[in-house]
Amino acid sequence: MVTPTEHAFRPQIQGAAGTEAASFRILIVDDDPSLRRTFPHVLARPGRIFDECGTIGEAIRCLEHEHYALILLDYRLPDATGLALLDWLVDHNRDEAVIIISGEDAIDAAIGALRRGADDYVRKPYHVAQLQRAVDGALHKGALEKANRLMSQRLKASERLHRYLVESSPDLIFTLDSAGRFTYLNPRVKALLGFDRSTLMRQPFATLVLPEDRKRIDNLLSQPGNLPGESFNVELRLRRNRLKPDGEAESITVSLTGIPMNTQEDDRRMVGLYGVARDISERKRAEEIISFQAYHDQLTHLPNRVLFKDRLELAIAQAQRRNGTLAVMFIDVDRFKLVNDTFGHAEGDALLRAIAARLSATLRRGDTLARLGGDEFTVLLPDITRPEDAEVIARKVLEAISPPIGLSKGQFRATVSVGIALFPRDGGSAEELTRHADVAMYQVKRSGKNAYRFFDPDLNTRHRDRIALENDLRNALVRNEFELHYQPQVSVVQRRIVGLEALLRWQHPVLGPISPATFVQVAEEVGLIGEISAWVLEQACAQVAEWRRAGIEAPRMSINLSAHDFHRSNIVASITECLERHALRPGQFEIEITESIMMNDTAGVTAKLHELRASGISVAIDDFGTGYSALAYLQKFPVSTLKIDRSFVRDLEGPMTNPIIAAITGIARGFELELVAEGVESEEQARALRALGCDVMQGYLFARPSRAADASAWLQCPDRLFEALESRVPLERLAGLAN
The missing domain is CATH 3.40.50.2300 (Response regulator)
Structure with a gap:
């Protein structure tokens, strides 16, 4: 080689x-x-x-x-x-x-x-x-x-790969002849539909399509010239080889891509179809769940605010075309917070589900019940012929809710407040009708709950005024619109001023002076009372400190606190810190509370009142006798003063003696408490009070609530106050009636 x-x-x-x-x-x-x-x-x-x-x-x-x-x-x-x-x-x-x-x-x-x-x-x-x-x-x-x-070799390898991909594909791959019959099916058909390949071969594809979708696929297969481009995609439901418990055939949803097989490039005649069907049942179920959650409340499965508004707008459009009428009901569960606070949110959720079930059972087939959130529900009542129809349903709602609802912690009797607005009388839009029904419901709440009420335009005016008042009230502190007036408490016998009560006044820039009876309750409801009380305390302390620096010895200063103030754990500390900041003696101040405070959270209130008394601050019960007066509370609470309400003093006009005042004066003597009568406006009232043994009085007879400058004049020259009083009423005639 x-x-x-x-x-x-x-x-x-x-x-x-x-x-x-x-x-x-x-x-x-x-x-x-x-x-x-x-x-x-x-x-x-x-x-x-x-x-x-x-x-x-x-x-x-x-x-x-x-x-x-x-x-x-x-x-x-x-x-x-x-x-x-x-x-x-x-x-x-x-x-x-x-x-x-x-x-x-x-x-x-x-x-x-x-x-x-x-x-x-x-x-x-x-x-x-x-x-x-x-x-x-x-x-x-x-x-x-x-x-x-x-x-x-390459062709064989490609064929093997293609066959492997087709045979192993998670999708259903098939071919059809020109008559729409199967000529090939991959093994996926068994797992997907439950049919053997052999049983489907040469069978029409349409036999697997549910009747509702069959027309669409027949049109696509019979008119290939109308197909978009070289392929089409359509969602279909295919029948499975399995029955549901009710005897109906199971089905799956597939996304079908079909590619026509033509005779040649220039000839559009279809001789068959290559198809790929992908199971999208899980995706469709997920889309349905997402869609349901977007338009339904997850707790009760009722329509939510979005879906309710959509249905209401549709009902309004239909009613406008037919000149018809519909009603919107706004339902709020009374005392729902009590259940949440007492038994927990799980019990509150169970209560809401039970109420939703009862409301659903009460309504008509075409009505819509929705949950807006919290304990608020709305109802759409389409096609009512007269307002009385809505009234009948409202009564049924109240009756359906009244039986006790069983919770895991026991039974609870729920009530609801229902507001009703009518289209077109009370509004022409979904938002307006819902808002007006809410206004009517809110009026039911203020009137005692567990009732229904139709919307009244006057209610809306008051509601708007209330909202405007709330908004102005929030800005009143910032704009420095509050001020304190002072009214003296006079000892007739001693002929001197023994106390001053600080009274809050609001000088509204547009409406002028607004009475505390108008805005204090609003401040409590919107959560502003704490800030306002803190401002009153700060201003009163600053004024006493200013008088002291001017050499004026101020008598005891009385300050009113709301029941909401005693819900704050630091109320006592905030009072004592304010006094210390202005270097004032606790004995110079008296905190006035109402009888209702004693009825709420007795243990907590008692502890706070004992802290106040231990620090040297007096405690007075304002408007005594108008609330839940009970001797047991007087024994339990460290009270130092009782104030007789002006409503009792007003009844002293004439020769008759008010037995309630006689009882109050007896209680004060028995418990060794100081006594102050409010609202004294005439000599007859003052003489009657003196005859009953009450010496300290407060009212227009002596002086109206005035600004700090006028109070300074009284304190510097108290004789002027009494000289002016004696020009109208000789004090000797009043003081001579002392026991």
Whole structure:
């Protein structure tokens, strides 16, 4: 064997697979050394590499280590004929091209060689051009066969991959013929629909489609010319091979992509359809859940505010076309906070669900019940012929709620307040009707709850005034619109001022003076009373400190506190800190509370009142006798003063003596409490009070509530106050009635 001869460049071979760079290794097997040397020269081409050997055995050893594009094989060799090598190539599945070069004249030799797989047979003697053509043809044929094999392998690999993807796809993949019948189904059909492939083959695709969707798919399959582009996508429900408990067939929702199979490029006639159906049931269920949550209350599953407004607007539009009437009810659960605070929010939720169920059972089929949030519900009553229809339903609502509702902690009797607004009488929009029903409901709340009421335009005016008052009240402190007036408490017998009551006044920039009876309750409801009480305390302390710096000795200062102030845990500390900040003695101040404070949170209130008394601050019960007066509370609470309400003093006009005042004065003496009578406006009232043993009085008879400058004048020259009083009523006549 000689060293291979290799040429420096490679030719371009044009084959079935395209133009590819090729390098050909050629093995020369001949026992004539001169021929072995000649062949590489006469057959030389760029990229051809030649190996040579002289026997069949050497050729086999070369083939065991190398692959050749072509073998030039002599027929007669020292150890065997070339047919032996051809047999070896067949036995070892080799694909080398072989050209037999032989000097045999017998035709049998050529036939035997060609039968054993030789590609060509060149008989000696031969012309060089003949050999060159044979070699070029064999190499070209080999290149084509190799390219063809590669292409075939790629096609088979692609087919295997495509089949694997189709067979393993999580989607249902199928083909239909021109009549819409299945011609192929992948195995996914069994898991997705429960059908065996064999049972569906040649069956119409439409048999799997639910009746409601069948018309759409029939139109798409029967009119392929109307398909958008080359494919279409549609959502369908397909029947499953399983029944629901009610006997109806189960179904799934799929997104179907169909690609028409046409006869040829220019012919749009459809001969079949390639389809991919993806199960989107879970996505559709998720969308339905999201949509439900967007328009329904998650606790009661009732429509929420958004859906209620949408339905109300639709009902209004329909009523306008028919000149009809509808009603909106606003329902609020009374005392709902009590359940939450007492039993917890879980019990409150259970109560709301129970109330929602009762309301739903009460309403008509076409009515809409919605939960706006918290304990508020709204009802749409379409197609009512007269207001009395809404009234009937409102009474049914109250009756349905009245039976006790069983909770895990016990039974609870709920009540509701119902406001009703009518279209078109009370408004022409959804927002206006809902707001007016709310205004009517709020009036029911203020009037005692557990009732219904129709909207009245006067209610809306008062409601707007109330909202305006709330807004102005929030800005009153910032704008410095509050001021304190002071009214003296006079001892008739001692002929001196024994106390001052600080009275809050609001000078509204537009409405003028506003009575505390008008705005204090509003301040309590909107949560401003704490700030206002703190301002009153600060101003009163600052005024007493200012009088002291001016050398004026102020008597005891009385300050009113709201029941809401005693809900604050730091109320006592805030009072004492204010006194310390202005360097005032606690004995100079008295805190006035109402009887209702004693009835709420008795233990907490008692502790705070004891702290006040322990610090040296007096405690007075204002308007005593008008609320929940009880001797037990007087024994429990550290009270120092009782104030007789002006309503009792007013009844002292004339010769009759009010027995309630007589009882109050007796209580004060029995408990050794100070006594102050409010609202004294006439001499007859003052004489009657003195006859009953009351010495300290407060009212217009002595002085009206006045600004700090007037109070300063009284304190500096109290004689002026009494001189003015004696010009109208001789004090001796009053003081002489003392016991």
